[in-house]
Amino acid sequence: MDIGKIVKGAVIDAAGWAGNFIAGPTGEKVGKKFATELLTKEAGDDSGYQPISTAVTPARFARITSNPRVLASGKVSGYAKAVNAQTLNAFWENRFDKYYTQAYKIKRIERT
Numbered sequence: 001m002d003i004g005k006i007v008k009g010a011v012i013d014a015a016g017w018a019g020n021f022i023a024g025p026t027g028e029k030v031g032k033k034f035a036t037e038l039l040t041k042e043a044g045d046d047s048g049y050q051p052i053s054t055a056v057t058p059a060r061f062a063r064i065t066s067n068p069r070v071l072a073s074g075k076v077s078g079y080a081k082a083v084n085a086q087t088l089n090a091f092w093e094n095r096f097d098k099y100y101t102q103a104y105k106i107k108r109i110e111r112t
Contacts, residue, residue: 008039 012035019031083091 011039012036 012032015031015035016028017031019027019029019034021027023030
């Protein structure tokens with residue numbers, strides 16, 4: 001008793017029943033023929049078909065964070081820091097003052 005044969009026979013009979021329900025006795029013949037063709041593997045089928053492997057290796061971030069010397073070395077720097085409005089305003093005021101002071105010195109030198 002082979003389970004594969006039982007399942008195959010049940011699927012073929014179900015296709016025949018569906019074909020009979022839709023199109024009568026002709027539909028039953030077509031449904032059974034169609035299911036039989038789909039479920040029967042012919043000997044010597046050498047089409048060369050092989051599924052393509054879509055396996056992907058996940059990214060490994062443990063190498064970067066597992067070594068505490070890498071984090072303590074100071075090479076990882078330059079990240080954005082959160083600042084408040086007063087700090088940002090003071091930064092821009094300093095830049096503007098520096099620029100205008102240099103521009104004034106250059107203009108004063110040009111006048112003389």
